[in-house]
Amino acid sequence: MNEQRKESIKIKGGEIPIVLYSNEDEEGIFYTIEIDGIEWLASVNKTHAVVMFEMMKDHITEYMNYAKL
Numbered sequence: 001m002n003e004q005r006k007e008s009i010k011i012k013g014g015e016i017p018i019v020l021y022s023n024e025d026e027e028g029i030f031y032t033i034e035i036d037g038i039e040w041l042a043s044v045n046k047t048h049a050v051v052m053f054e055m056m057k058d059h060i061t062e063y064m065n066y067a068k069l
Contacts (some may be wrong), residue, residue, distance in 0.1 A: 001032070004034045005050075007057050009035070013068030022046075035060060049067075 001021040008015040016036040023030055032057060033041040033047035040056065043049040060066075 004031070005053060009057060009060060009066070011061065011066040011068065016066055018053065018057050020049060037065070 001023045005020040007018050010023065015035070017034075019034045021032045021034070021043050021060075023032070023047050029046075030042060031046060032039055033049065033053050035056065036057055040065055041052055043052070
């Protein structure tokens with residue numbers, strides 16, 4: 001997998017990574033988004049993946065509680 005973008009999301013007690021990857025297989029290029037090492041989304045559309053990356057980076061903590069353990 002090729003890392004396309006990597007940012008940090010501020011959480012209680014620290015930060016966690018959000019990463020956009022691209023990968024190519026026999027069917028073409030696809031994109032995945034991981035938050036703190038967990039895959040959240042897969043898409044074959046680059047534009048959709050980039051938009052979702054930005055939305056998740058800015059708003060995921062409105063829907064999920066993350067805290068440093």
